[in-house]
Amino acid sequence: MDEKSLSLWSTTKYHNHLKETEYDEIxxxxxxxxxxxxxxxxxIVCTPNDIRPLVLGFLASEGLIRSAEQVLKLTVDEDKGFAYAELSTWVEFAERTERWIGSCCGKSREFYLKQDVKTAKTIYSFIQFSAEQVYQLMADFDKKAEVYGRTGGVHQAALASAGGIITSAIDIGRHxxxxxxxxxxxxxRISLKDKCILFSGRISSEVILKVSKIGAGLLIAKSAPTDLxxxxxxDLQITAVGFVREHKLNVYTHEKRVTGDPSHRDVRFSN
Incomplete structure (x- = not known):
C-alpha cells in the first residue's frame, strides 16, 4: 500500500440484504x-506525497517565483505539516489574512484575477499530435491511475510527449x-515545446489558467469543458481536448495541434 497516498478504513457494506465489514483503501x-x-x-489541503514539487508549483502559480533557483531553501516537515521556503524575492504580506486552500472543486484561491494576470501566458507552440497518439496517451494515462482505481478519490495529471508519458502526479485536489x-x-527544467498535459477531471477555467501558467499548448482531458x-x-491559444474515451475525442479550440489520419475523409455533422 502507498502509505502517503492511501489509508485503510473499516467499512460496513450492504449488497441487497447481506451485510459485511471490509477494509477499504481511502x-x-x-x-x-x-x-x-x-x-x-x-x-493547502492535499494528498501528502510529492510535497516539494507541490510547493514549488504552488509558488510559481501564485507568481512568487519564476524558476526553482529563486527558492534558496525548501524544508518539509511532513510530521508537523509544514513547508518552509526561503525565497530570493521579496513577498508582500501587508494586509493579508491567513488563507486556507481547500481540495474541493470550484474557485478556492484568493487573488484569482490579480495573480492570473501576472502569471498566465499565451502559448505559441506549434506541436502536433495525431488523434491516434492522443488515444494511446490516454490509454497509458488510465493504466497509471492506480490510486484512483483503488480509491476513486484523487485527480491525476501527467506530462507527455508524442512518445509517451514522462511523469504523472496525483492529489485529492485537481489544482x-x-x-x-x-x-x-x-x-x-523540462521544455514544454513538444509536450502536452493529460488530466483526469473536467476542463474548468481554473484548469486552463493553470495549464497556461505551466506553459503547455495542448490539454487532453477525460471529461467535459465549461464555456468560460x-x-x-x-484567447490563450491552448488546444483543449475533452471526452477522450476509447477512440473518440472532442477538439474544442485551436484544432491545428491535433491531426487526423489523412486517409480518412472529413464528415460534417448537423442537427
Whole structure:
C-alpha cells in the first residue's frame, strides 16, 4: 500500500440484504502550511506525497517565483505539516489574512484575477499530435491511475510527449495535482515545446489558467469543458481536448495541434 497516498478504513457494506465489514483503501488528506521567509503564507489541503514539487508549483502559480533557483531553501516537515521556503524575492504580506486552500472543486484561491494576470501566458507552440497518439496517451494515462482505481478519490495529471508519458502526479485536489506536475517540470527544467498535459477531471477555467501558467499548448482531458474555459483556451491559444474515451475525442479550440489520419475523409455533422 502507498502509505502517503492511501489509508485503510473499516467499512460496513450492504449488497441487497447481506451485510459485511471490509477494509477499504481511502485517499489520504492532510494540511500543509507553507511558510515563506519565516511568515505563514497559505495552508493547502492535499494528498501528502510529492510535497516539494507541490510547493514549488504552488509558488510559481501564485507568481512568487519564476524558476526553482529563486527558492534558496525548501524544508518539509511532513510530521508537523509544514513547508518552509526561503525565497530570493521579496513577498508582500501587508494586509493579508491567513488563507486556507481547500481540495474541493470550484474557485478556492484568493487573488484569482490579480495573480492570473501576472502569471498566465499565451502559448505559441506549434506541436502536433495525431488523434491516434492522443488515444494511446490516454490509454497509458488510465493504466497509471492506480490510486484512483483503488480509491476513486484523487485527480491525476501527467506530462507527455508524442512518445509517451514522462511523469504523472496525483492529489485529492485537481489544482494540487497540476501544481505537483508544475513543480516537477521546474525541478527538472523540462521544455514544454513538444509536450502536452493529460488530466483526469473536467476542463474548468481554473484548469486552463493553470495549464497556461505551466506553459503547455495542448490539454487532453477525460471529461467535459465549461464555456468560460473554452473562451480562455481560445484567447490563450491552448488546444483543449475533452471526452477522450476509447477512440473518440472532442477538439474544442485551436484544432491545428491535433491531426487526423489523412486517409480518412472529413464528415460534417448537423442537427
Amino acid at each position: 485517499a489520504r488528506e492532510a494540511a500543509i502550511t507553507i511558510m515563506i521567509n519565516g511568515e505563514q503564507y497559505a495552508t 494540487n495535482a497540476l501544481d505537483k506536475l508544475y513543480g516537477h517540470i521546474m525541478q527538472n 474555459a473554452l473562451k480562455l483556451a481560445d
